[in-house]
Amino acid sequence: MPTRVPRIAPSEITPPEVYFSRRTLLAGALAAGVSTLARGADEGAPAGTVPLHYTANPRYAVSEAPNKYAEIAGYNNFYEFGTDKDDPSRNARAFRTQPWSVRVDGEAEVRGTFTLEDILRGQSLEERIYRFRCVEAWSLVVPWVGFPLASLLARFKPTSRARYVEFTTLYDPSRMPGQRAAVLDWPYVEGLRMDEAMHPLTLMVVGLYGVVLPNQDGAPLRLIVPWKYGFKSIKSIVKIRFSETQPRTTWNLAAPNEYGFHANVNPAVDHPRWSQATERRIGAPFLAARRPTLPFNGYADQVASLYRGMDLRRDF
Numbered sequence: 001m002p003t004r005v006p007r008i009a010p011s012e013i014t015p016p017e018v019y020f021s022r023r024t025l026l027a028g029a030l031a032a033g034v035s036t037l038a039r040g041a042d043e044g045a046p047a048g049t050v051p052l053h054y055t056a057n058p059r060y061a062v063s064e065a066p067n068k069y070a071e072i073a074g075y076n077n078f079y080e081f082g083t084d085k086d087d088p089s090r091n092a093r094a095f096r097t098q099p100w101s102v103r104v105d106g107e108a109e110v111r112g113t114f115t116l117e118d119i120l121r122g123q124s125l126e127e128r129i130y131r132f133r134c135v136e137a138w139s140l141v142v143p144w145v146g147f148p149l150a151s152l153l154a155r156f157k158p159t160s161r162a163r164y165v166e167f168t169t170l171y172d173p174s175r176m177p178g179q180r181a182a183v184l185d186w187p188y189v190e191g192l193r194m195d196e197a198m199h200p201l202t203l204m205v206v207g208l209y210g211v212v213l214p215n216q217d218g219a220p221l222r223l224i225v226p227w228k229y230g231f232k233s234i235k236s237i238v239k240i241r242f243s244e245t246q247p248r249t250t251w252n253l254a255a256p257n258e259y260g261f262h263a264n265v266n267p268a269v270d271h272p273r274w275s276q277a278t279e280r281r282i283g284a285p286f287l288a289a290r291r292p293t294l295p296f297n298g299y300a301d302q303v304a305s306l307y308r309g310m311d312l313r314r315d316f
Ligand code: MTE
Pocket: 072, 075, 076, 077, 078, 079, 080, 133, 134, 135, 169, 188, 216, 217, 218, 229, 230, 231, 232, 233, 234, 235, 236
């Protein structure tokens, strides 16, 4: 486990819903500052970001060094804020994420509209350092802060007919200027099989580097599925729907021969226009930047069994 991670006793942890509630945000941030500032100033989040209380989950540490905050928050795909990698960090600066609510519907006993505070109630935040591999063959190592998606979905009591879960991003062209152009079929939608959604690696993310998620990385709530290409990790979620049938997904709709539903990281199956055998680690020195891509992005031990019997060339 990296030594820079502050250790916090459970009794000291402010519940996340308190953190994200508008009235207490400032007070909480000030109280938290003391313990989270233990992180080195040059590697962590800059001043002005809002610290979160979390515990590091050492099970998910990786041997590679995390990318710097500035790399993670400065090189993004978030087409709602522009298509260039440096567009989201500029264009999402003024994006307001409070108040925020999530609509839950479909094949579940508990449905309705939940505020972000409702969503976070009872969850304890943990830091997990995950490899993150974009389909465009670049990669990052990111200390995400979040909670297992499974612990959220269980609260809605999915019915036995729920075989998939679909996620939808906010649609509001007045706040997301990229949606004024028809580059994608808005709103952005993604989906997982129920067993993928309930897998312990699948994370609902609200922060990184110990602070509230920067807007350009999908604030206030995004998914991270570390064994799949980055486009599955949908940002700024406003809707969760349980369904019996496989949901439509944005990049599959845009280019079905290039982006499949499963999108498991697979160095043996190339994208039609480029190789997936290697990746470029953002921020690494030029000669060290390219590295081999690992099956399931290095998480094969934990997830390969989910796909037993499937032809991963056909079901890419
Ligand atoms: N979610 C939404 N709503 N819109 C997007 O354009 N881009 C996806 C994914 N989630 C995207 C999205 C892609 S292609 C990638 S690689 C990751 O977000 C990038 O996440 P990051 O910017 O935090 O690295």
